[in-house]
Amino acid sequence: MNHPKGSAAYAESVMETVISRNPQEGEFIQAVREVVDSVSIVIDKHPELVRGRILERLVEPERQIMFRVPWTDDKGAVQVNRGFRVQFNSAIGPYKGGLRFHPSVYLGIIKFLGFEQIFKNALTTTPIGGGKGGSDFDPKGKSDAEVMRFCQSFMSELFRHLGPDVDVPAGDIGVGDREIGYLFGQYKKLTNTFSGVLTGKGADWGGSLVRTEATGYGLVYFVSHFLAERGMSWEGLKVVVSGSGNVAIHAAEKAQQLGAKVVALSDSNGYVLDEEGIKLDTVKRLKEVQRKRIKEYAAQHSSAVYDETRGGIWTVPCDVALPCATQNEIDEAAARTLLKNGCKAVGEGANMPSTPEAIAVFLDGGVSFGPAKAANAGGVAVSALEMTQNSMRLNWTFEEVDSRLQGIMKSIYDQCVSVADECGRPGNLVIGANVAGFMKVANAMMAQGVV
Numbered sequence: 249m250n251h252p253k254g255s256a257a258y259a260e261s262v263m264e265t266v267i268s269r270n271p272q273e274g275e276f277i278q279a280v281r282e283v284v285d286s287v288s289i290v291i292d293k294h295p296e297l298v299r300g301r302i303l304e305r306l307v308e309p310e311r312q313i314m315f316r317v318p319w320t321d322d323k324g325a326v327q328v329n330r331g332f333r334v335q336f337n338s339a340i341g342p343y344k345g346g347l348r349f350h351p352s353v354y355l356g357i358i359k360f361l362g363f364e365q366i367f368k369n370a371l372t373t374t375p376i377g378g379g380k381g382g383s384d385f386d387p388k389g390k391s392d393a394e395v396m397r398f399c400q401s402f403m404s405e406l407f408r409h410l411g412p413d414v415d416v417p418a419g420d421i422g423v424g425d426r427e428i429g430y431l432f433g434q435y436k437k438l439t440n441t442f443s444g445v446l447t448g449k450g451a452d453w454g455g456s457l458v459r460t461e462a463t464g465y466g467l468v469y470f471v472s473h474f475l476a477e478r479g480m481s482w483e484g485l486k487v488v489v490s491g492s493g494n495v496a497i498h499a500a501e502k503a504q505q506l507g508a509k510v511v512a513l514s515d516s517n518g519y520v521l522d523e524e525g526i527k528l529d530t531v532k533r534l535k536e537v538q539r540k541r542i543k544e545y546a547a548q549h550s551s552a553v554y555d556e557t558r559g560g561i562w563t564v565p566c567d568v569a570l571p572c573a574t575q576n577e578i579d580e581a582a583a584r585t586l587l588k589n590g591c592k593a594v595g596e597g598a599n600m601p602s603t604p605e606a607i608a609v610f611l612d613g614g615v616s617f618g619p620a621k622a623a624n625a626g627g628v629a630v631s632a633l634e635m636t637q638n639s640m641r642l643n644w645t646f647e648e649v650d651s652r653l654q655g656i657m658k659s660i661y662d663q664c665v666s667v668a669d670e671c672g673r674p675g676n677l678v679i680g681a682n683v684a685g686f687m688k689v690a691n692a693m694m695a696q697g698v699v
Contacts, residue, residue, distance in 0.1 A: 255291035258291060259284045259303075263280070270356065274356065275360035275575055275600070276359040276363065278576075278600065278603075283682045284303065286683055287303070289671050289672075289673075294690075297690055297694070300694050300698070306690075309359065310336060310338060313331075313332065313333040313406075314332055314355065315331045316328055316331070317330065317331045317401050317405070319394070321394050322391055322393060322394055329383050329385040330384050331382075331402050332355060332382055332383065333379065333406055333415070334355075335362075335409070336378040336379050338377040339377060340369070340377055341376040342412070342413050343379030343414070343415040344369055345369075345628070346380060346382075346420030347383075347417045347420055347423045348361070348382035348383075349383050349421070349427065350382070350384070350386065353384045357382075358380050358381060359380075361380040364599055364600065365380055366689055368622070368625045371622055371663060371684060372632060372656055373656065374629060374656075376632050381406070381417055382422075385422075388539075395430065399430035403431050403438070404438065407434070407435050407438045410435065412443045412445050416446065416635060417446055418447040418627070418631050421493070424494065428446055428448045432449055443638070448631065451643075455634060456644070457643070457644070458649040458650050459631065460498070462629065462630035462631075463597065464494070464495045464502060464572070465498055465499070465653065466623075466629065466630075466656075467495070467597045468482075468570075469502075469657040469658070470618050470622065470623045470661055471568065471595040473658065474661070477616070478593075481507070482506035484507060485509070486509055486565070487503050487511070487566055487568045488510075488562070488564050490512075490513070490514045490561050490571045490573040491572035491573035491597070492513045492531060495597045495627070497532060500531075500570075501528055511566070513545075515541055515542040517556060518557070519554070520543070520545045520553070521555065524551040527549060530545055542554075559579070562585055563585055565590060566589070567591065568592065568593045569586055569591050569595075570597050571596055573598050573601065574601065575598065575601060576603050577598065578601055578602040580603065580605035580608075582606065583605070584609055586615075587610070595617075595623045597624050599624070600620055611678070621685065622660050622664050622680075622681040626656070633649055633653075663680065663681075663684040667679070667681075667684040
């Protein structure tokens with residue numbers, strides 16, 4: 249039967265439980281709130297989900313793993329960090345989600361990311377569940393040898409919880425090609441197996457072409473669809489991209505390839521504005537080779553200026569904004585500034601980069617908005633394709649993987665639009681993404697019983 253006080257009351261009772269059990273985990277509570285508020289729309293139509301306590305089960309991870317990570321720095325001093333892996337939901341496949349190495353990491357961050365991953369992975373139409381992991385270790389300023397020793401210590405505990413049919417991590421903030429290599433090497437040594445247990449591997453040793461580009465390219469492919477709905481293409485559009493890591497660089501790259509002018513990029517210290525258009529060869533050299541800060545870009549290009557105003561990148565007028573840095577980077581004030589300056593579309597390349605208040609401003613203001621769990625799913629989609637190639641012992645061409653990625657992003661967009669229409673909220677891709685992902689996982693959970 250339905251909840252006696254209706255779906256809204258039922259959803260609120262679930263939220264009260266989540267808040268009481270996780271009082272210090274603001275990001276996790278925010279992520280759950282968005283999903284619960286969205287799916288309350290369909291709860292009345294599916295009383296079996298209430299009887300099966302699907303929401304109550306979804307908000308509790310199947311498994312949470314915390315461990316210490318001791319390692320020795322180059323001076324011979326012992327350092328100790330915390331490691332995490334949250335295996336959130338395996339209803340539709342093995343746990344899948346990245347590892348984040350950043351000082352801000354704590355259990356609440358990992359739970360928020362793992363919860364988002366459940367629905368993002370479901371939307372890709374590939375058979376992968378939701379998980380996330382990481383550490384409060386900061387790779388910035390560390391030598392390659394220090395990063396290697398940390399990664400080996402981290403994997404020496406985590407390996408026992410992984411497997412190609414159990415849990416398959418990937419990279420995230422602070423975990424790039426270098427870290428994946430060290431992690432995979434240690435896993436291989438400890439298990440004496442060469443398997444597809446990590447994605448984002450090098451192309452010469454089990455990786456997939458397009459994986460490096462996938463999240464950024466997929467974001468642009470997704471945004472292309474709602475630009476088309478407005479009768480627009482990327483040609484001639486002015487674009488602002490926050491961040492200057494892997495996602496930001498490749499989002500900017502694909503947008504430029506499609507005719508846009510990307511004028512700004514950022515990092516945690518500030519942003520650069522180049523009205524002539526960002527020169528990505530310089531950015532790639534600075535960030536991927538020299539591992540320097542984005543301010544160095546302005547020192548090398550007279551057309552660019554550097555600004556350390558926090559969040560100032562969102563004051564730059566643009567047609568399209570692509571937040572690709574971190575969670576909650578666009579607040580209500582920034583959203584209103586973007587809207588005032590003529591922004592027509594926002595695509596989330598980072599995980600939950602817009603606050604709920606900012607999202608409301610975009611939706612109320614007629615801005616086409618692509619939520620992260622749909623718009624940035626290209627990375628995990630190609631990770632799933634990497635798993636497929638590993639299982640088949642085959643390597644697909646760049647063109648084949650890129651074509652599959654474009655098809656997946658089109659499918660995700662179509663799901664979001666169709667479900668939003670069914671829910672009576674046409675154009676609201678937040679509700680479309682949340683409900684579409686939720687129903688796929690919920691149906692699988694119901695079929696598998698109370699486990």
